[in-house]
Amino acid sequence: MTHEIGSIEEHDLRSVWPHEEYDFTRWLMENIDHLTAKLGIEVEDVSHEEAIGSFSADIVGTEMNTGRPVVIENQYQTTDHDHLGKLLTYSAGKDAGFTIWIAENFRPEHKSVLEWLNESGPKDVRFFGIKPRVISIDGTEARGFEFEIVVEPNDWERELTGELSETERTYLEFYEALTEAYSQRRSDWYKLTPQPQSWLVFGAGIGGVSLGWAFHQGPEFSVELYIDTSDKDRNEAIYDTLKQHQNEIHTNLADLDEELVWQRLPEKRACRIKCPCSIPNKLSELSTEEQEQLVKWGVETMDQFQDEFEQRIADLAI
Structure with missing residues (x-):
């Protein structure tokens, strides 16, 4: 059977979002996962027009797995020196770990600047150039959208697998297997890029509350809801609200192999349910078969855990 192939047409962002600040930037804030999934990171606590000195950054957030600030500067049409200066000012002002310039077209000299910064700039800052694309096929009214990576840090894909210890490499390989399996279980889940550490988290619907997997002393491996909004009183209020429904939650999760542990953690700022x-x-001393079984357990448990807690978190009015 032969299918007719249409040509792709590219459109200005204004054809969908007439105003950069009021339309596109606000849409991006509400749909930040479309961008972060492309980059393999997870961003929370996203804010708009955050003041940095006498300037205001378009979008600022926090990368969940590293805790580093994320600065995003949007620009319609072609990159210019003014926006480059803003980007660097905001990045320095927030001590950003991730600096992202979004523009419809990148001048070669600006693309070279980002590449130079990744090569010779601060070693703990990653610079990205991202082109947003609005497309259609053969003049149809329907619009598609995608992000194209124009510049990324040198060896971005390999950066996480550089000079790692045996323990770090084991964590990385384990979470690579787990995220692959979980993305197959839940097709709507934005697959994360694992890092060589003992935990991996993703957003649970509101800033400061995350779902994740973690290794703890014991040793043990857990699926958990971690509550750390940077406000201890709010953390405890969220925890206490959920705990009011403890019996119902336990009944709904009765099929899990293990019981939930509720940890208010009074000596810390955060709270946890695991x-x-x-x-x-x-982990590094487990056999391949034992690690595979642990991946299976982590996927099956998180699947039920996420179903149970995600809507409850979304419904919170705290």
């Missing part, structure tokens, strides 16, 4: 699984040894 489903722990005891493991015989630390």
